[in-house]
Amino acid sequence: METIKIGFAPTRRSIFSAPDAVKFANLTRQKLKELNISFTDITDINEEGLLYQESDRIRIAEKFKKEKVDGLFLPHANFGTEYECARLAKELNVPVLLWGPRDERPEPDGMRLRDSQCGLFATGKVLRRFRVPFTYMTNCRLDDPEFARGITDFLKVCNVVKKFRNLRILQLGPRPFDFWSTMCNEGELLEKFNIQLAPVPLPELTAELNRVKAEEAEKVQEVIRYCQENMNCQIKPELLENVAALKTAMKNLADLYGCSAIAIQCWNALQGEIGIMPCAANSLLNEEGLPVVCETDIHGAITQVMAEAATLNEKRGLFADWTVRHPDNENGELLQHCGPWPISVAKEKPSICVPVAFPYNGAVSAEAKHGNLTLTRFDGDNGEYSLLLGHARGIDGPYTKGTYLWVEVENLKRLEAKLVEGPYIHHCVAIHEDVVPVLYEACKYLGIQPDFYDPIEEDVKAYLRGE
Numbered sequence: 001m002e003t004i005k006i007g008f009a010p011t012r013r014s015i016f017s018a019p020d021a022v023k024f025a026n027l028t029r030q031k032l033k034e035l036n037i038s039f040t041d042i043t044d045i046n047e048e049g050l051l052y053q054e055s056d057r058i059r060i061a062e063k064f065k066k067e068k069v070d071g072l073f074l075p076h077a078n079f080g081t082e083y084e085c086a087r088l089a090k091e092l093n094v095p096v097l098l099w100g101p102r103d104e105r106p107e108p109d110g111m112r113l114r115d116s117q118c119g120l121f122a123t124g125k126v127l128r129r130f131r132v133p134f135t136y137m138t139n140c141r142l143d144d145p146e147f148a149r150g151i152t153d154f155l156k157v158c159n160v161v162k163k164f165r166n167l168r169i170l171q172l173g174p175r176p177f178d179f180w181s182t183m184c185n186e187g188e189l190l191e192k193f194n195i196q197l198a199p200v201p202l203p204e205l206t207a208e209l210n211r212v213k214a215e216e217a218e219k220v221q222e223v224i225r226y227c228q229e230n231m232n233c234q235i236k237p238e239l240l241e242n243v244a245a246l247k248t249a250m251k252n253l254a255d256l257y258g259c260s261a262i263a264i265q266c267w268n269a270l271q272g273e274i275g276i277m278p279c280a281a282n283s284l285l286n287e288e289g290l291p292v293v294c295e296t297d298i299h300g301a302i303t304q305v306m307a308e309a310a311t312l313n314e315k316r317g318l319f320a321d322w323t324v325r326h327p328d329n330e331n332g333e334l335l336q337h338c339g340p341w342p343i344s345v346a347k348e349k350p351s352i353c354v355p356v357a358f359p360y361n362g363a364v365s366a367e368a369k370h371g372n373l374t375l376t377r378f379d380g381d382n383g384e385y386s387l388l389l390g391h392a393r394g395i396d397g398p399y400t401k402g403t404y405l406w407v408e409v410e411n412l413k414r415l416e417a418k419l420v421e422g423p424y425i426h427h428c429v430a431i432h433e434d435v436v437p438v439l440y441e442a443c444k445y446l447g448i449q450p451d452f453y454d455p456i457e458e459d460v461k462a463y464l465r466g467e
Contacts, residue, residue, distance in 0.1 A: 002313040004155040004162070006097070007069035008032065008039040009060055009088060011051040011080035017113040021077035022048050024101050024114070028075050031142045037151060040067040051088065052081045061091045069094060071158035076100030079119035082126040089132045095161050095445050096134040097154045098123060102141050133444045138466035146466035153438055153464075156310050160442035163260070163309040167302065168196040170254045172205050173265030175296040181425040184298040188383065192447065195302065198257040202265065206273045208249040213241065220244045223284065230343055231280075232351035235361045242274050243352065243362055247281035254290060261301040262292040266338070267358060276362030279339030280352045283364045283403070286316060287342035293319045293427075294340055303378040303429045306387070310435035310442070316342040318368060318405070318430040322419060326397055331412040334397065334404060335375075335430055339364025341403035345432065356401040368405035370394025374435045375407070377428045378448070386449040388424050389436050390415070390456070405430070415453045437463050 010028060012021035025048075032039055040063065043049035045056050051074075064072070071094050074085050080100070089096045100116030107113070117139045127134050135157060137150035175182045189195040212220060223244035227233055233240055254262055262285065264270075266278050282292040291304040297319075304317040318341045326332025338355040339362075346366035355363035370393070377388040390409065397406030407430070409415055418424065437460050443450040452460075 002159050002309070003038055004070045004158045004312070005038045005040060005067065006071040006073045006155070006158065007060075007064040007067070007092070008041050008073050009051045009085075010049070010075040010077045011085055012048070012077050013052065013079040013081050013119065016078035016115060018048065020113040021050060025050055025075065025077040027142055028077070028101070031147070032151070035148055035151060037155070039073070040064060040069055050077060051084055054084065057084045057088050061088055064092055070162050071095045071097060071154060073097045074099070074123070076116045076119045076123065078114035078116055080116070080123055082119065082123040085123050086126045086130040086132060089127060089134065090130045095154070095158050096127070096132060097137060097151075098127070098134050099137040099150070100139055102139050135441055140466060150466060153441070156312055156435070156438040157442045157445070159312055160306050160309040160438065161445045163305050164302070164442075164446055165194055167261065167305055168198055168257070168259045169298055169301050170257055170259035170262045171197045171199045171296060171298065172250070172253070172262060173202040173269065173296060176265055176267060179295050182295050182297040182299070182427075189298070192385070197298065198259050200253060200257070202269055202273065205249060205253065208252055209242070209245045209274060212248045212252065213245045216248060219248050223247055226284070227280070227352065230349070231364070232349055234351050234353045239276050239361050240352070242276050243280045246274065246276070246278055247284045250281060250285060250292070251290065260290070261305050262290065263296045263298050263301045264292060264294065265296045266294045271358070271360045275360065277338060277355060277358060277360050279355065279363040281362075282340035283342060283350070286340060287344060289313060289316070291317065292340060294337060297427050299377075299379045300427045300429065303376055306378060306439060306442070307374065307376055307429045307431045307435060310438040311431065311433050315431050315433050316345060318345055318403070320405075320428055320430055322426050322428060325412065326395075326406055329395060329397075329408055331410065332395055332397065332406055332408050333412055334400065334406055335428070336400060336402045336404035339403050341366070341368060345369055346403070350403070364403055365401050366403055368394065368403065369432065370405070371432050372434060373407065373430045373432055374439075375409075375428050375430050376439060377424050379424045381423045384423070384449070385447075386423065386451040387439060387443055388418070388428070388451050388453060389439055390453040391434065391436065392430070410454045418453050436460055
């Protein structure tokens with residue numbers, strides 16, 4: 001599981017009870033520790049361990065930047081000091097979680113000690129004035145299930161934002177000539193999102209493959225043994241060696257160029273050089289948590305990084321074609337590709353074999369596990385970017401070659417029209433977890449428009465409110 005560190009800055013306002021604010025800040029600290037949340041505290045900033053004055057805010061900002069926090073948590077231990085919260089959030093430029101513990105009944109004499117909920121209304125407004133996007137967790141008690149769920153979801157949002165904002169993609173070869181649909185605007189991705197590409201020509205990849213066969217033979221043999229133990233290897237030994245060497249070479253180049261994802265021109269120049277499809281090598285890297293997508297689909301690589309980050313990188317994504325409609329189910333669709341899916345998503349032992357559309361070996365064939373899935377796609381054109389979001393479930397369907405899964409959606413005609421009308425293409429990422437609310441919330445920090453293919457936005461908002 002990915003470790004996310006949040007900056008913990010509980011806040012108070014002077015006209016309400018400081019001792020009660022300290023009490024609830026400490027109770028919140030204790031709860032975070034119980035939930036195994038990694039956080040940087042401010043107990044060394046002042047005696048109360050609370051944010052309420054400018055001199056402390058400056059020191060808190062310095063500390064949180066030094067600690068490289070991935071998110072900011074602003075519990076309102078009483079009403080809170082809204083402008084200090086907004087100043088801190090603006091300076092840090094990380095996802096912000098706004099919450100306050102539910103207020104107790106008034107004292108017998110009619111006094112109220114905290115008024116935390118009232119302060120949340122004030123801070124929300126001031127954050128908007130500062131143009132700081134924030135996530136709101138409902139005003140609840142520490143032991144309410146909404147608290148643990150909200151904190152966990154916020155960590156996932158932070159992870160999506162962190163991975164997206166620090167993304168560098170290894171581009172192995174240009175897009176295939178025939179795939180105009182996978183073209184992207186490299187300069188715009190950098191200008192808008194700080195997403196960097198590291199373009200590497202295919203001869204550099206094949207040179208690294210030949211080097212590892214000569215100089216890293218034991219690494220190659222380890223990969224071969226792994227394949228033989230975990231896959232049906234319907235491939236000649238010399239070609240399996242190329243699969244293993246390609247996997248090792250791709251990982252080496254990703255490390256060399258500091259990349260956290262790969263998009264490869266999987267056909268057709270590569271086959272003339274090394275005699276195999278790269279699908280099995282892609283599958284092995286995807287299994288290890290290094291996203292690799294086909295046909296130099298940069299936007300597809302971005303999608304897979306986001307989807308996996310939304311699970312704290314516990315689950316693996318399935319890069320797929322929307323392929324054909326189910327022959328019997330009116331809302332069924334085939335998700336399929338020549339074989340890049342990670343082994344762990346398969347419901348059967350995968351085979352290294354020849355794909356459906358090419359005469360070269362090195363593809364992978366296996367049906368994926370059924371269950372509930374999120375389907376998503378980051379894409380854009382004409383300077384505008386959005387994230388397609390929705391749900392599906394795995395269903396039975398006819399056998400086909402490649403890595404595949406038949407899925408059912410609520411209304412395939414509605415989805416089909418959205419895919420054709422754009423800005424999306426025939427590629428998507430599926431993942432065996434409902435990450436729709438997390439990705440939806442992350443969009444507000446990334447300047448991306450969330451786009452549902454089913455009318456579920458109000459349901460997602462209700463979930464995020466803790467309902």
